[in-house]
Amino acid sequence: MAESSSSLETFAHYDFSIQFVQRCADEFQWKDLSEDVVMDIGCGDELNCCKAIIIQFPEVKALIAVDTDSTVFETARFMNRIEFCVGDIRERDSLESYEGKMDKVISAHTFHYIIDKETAFRNAYRLLKPGGEAGFFFCVNSYMYEFLTVLREIQNYEAIIKDTFALNLYATELGKQYKELLEKIGFKHVRAFEEELKFPFSLDECFKDFLEVLDINLVLSPEDAEKFKAIILHLYEKKFGKIERNPRYVSVQLSLLGVKPMESSD
Ligand SMILES: C[S@@+](CC[C@H](N)C(=O)[O-])C[C@H]1O[C@@H](n2cnc3c(N)ncnc32)[C@H](O)[C@@H]1O
Numbered sequence: 001m002a003e004s005s006s007s008l009e010t011f012a013h014y015d016f017s018i019q020f021v022q023r024c025a026d027e028f029q030w031k032d033l034s035e036d037v038v039m040d041i042g043c044g045d046e047l048n049c050c051k052a053i054i055i056q057f058p059e060v061k062a063l064i065a066v067d068t069d070s071t072v073f074e075t076a077r078f079m080n081r082i083e084f085c086v087g088d089i090r091e092r093d094s095l096e097s098y099e100g101k102m103d104k105v106i107s108a109h110t111f112h113y114i115i116d117k118e119t120a121f122r123n124a125y126r127l128l129k130p131g132g133e134a135g136f137f138f139c140v141n142s143y144m145y146e147f148l149t150v151l152r153e154i155q156n157y158e159a160i161i162k163d164t165f166a167l168n169l170y171a172t173e174l175g176k177q178y179k180e181l182l183e184k185i186g187f188k189h190v191r192a193f194e195e196e197l198k199f200p201f202s203l204d205e206c207f208k209d210f211l212e213v214l215d216i217n218l219v220l221s222p223e224d225a226e227k228f229k230a231i232i233l234h235l236y237e238k239k240f241g242k243i244e245r246n247p248r249y250v251s252v253q254l255s256l257l258g259v260k261p262m263e264s265s266d
């Protein structure tokens with residue numbers, strides 16, 4: 001899957017990673033991680049969650065940064081105590097050597113890419129030691145989904161918009177379903193927090209970045225692409241309004257937390 005590291009993403013993800021790690025720390029009452037090995041699934045080249053852990057828990061025993069895309073490790077800045085691992089949370093075999101060894105598994109801004117979430121959550125469960133804790137933070141709904149759905153109805157745009165991961169994945173997802181899914185897998189003390197996030201884009205550049213994030217395939221001449229961008233910017237502003245004269249981005253993010261029971265044999 002194509003990934004973008006836009007300025008908007010980088011800024012937003014670092015900020016949200018810090019908040020997400022703080023939420024895990026509060027909910028699980030993390031105080032001292034000097035005996036804990038933490039795995040970050042979908043670490044990305046910015047290693048945002050790993051950085052957030054190191055800032056809040058500088059004494060953490062070890063961090064294992066996992067990403068399916070090996071190229072993220074070419075640009076990721078090496079940090080002491082971080083082990084890099086190319087692995088895919090959808091593929092049990094790719095992480096088998098870590099099974100039953102992790103004290104914590106965390107993941108931010110990654111599970112919304114995954115269609116078969118049950119398999120991925122199950123694999124995360126297997127990675128944990130009995131008593132281990134997992135936290136997942138990902139987008140479960142986005143105004144962009146609704147917007148793209150509207151746009152897709154407009155003649156000529158259907159082909160351009162089709163196959164975006166947003167259209168494929170955001171359709172009917174709800175936090176409650178995921179809470180139940182984690183419980184079905186065996187997690188205990190499952191908690192789900194949904195939050196609506198709103199922030200303004202800084203006009204064209206960020207909006208362009210955002211379109212790239214959505215994997216929108218602009219199979220257009222440069223001239224037509226400019227026209228297309230102007231039209232969708234106009235439609236987007238009309239539909240969702242502005243914050244401080246900028247287009248507004250709204251999404252619903254889910255924090256999903258659970259504990260693997262001590263008695264679990266899986
Ligand atoms: C949007 S980035 C998020 C990076 C970082 N967690 C953050 O919050 O800033 C998503 C990352 O997840 C990785 N990823 C996507 N699907 C994955 C999977 N099935 N297993 C492991 N990593 C995956 C992508 O390669 C990408 O680097």
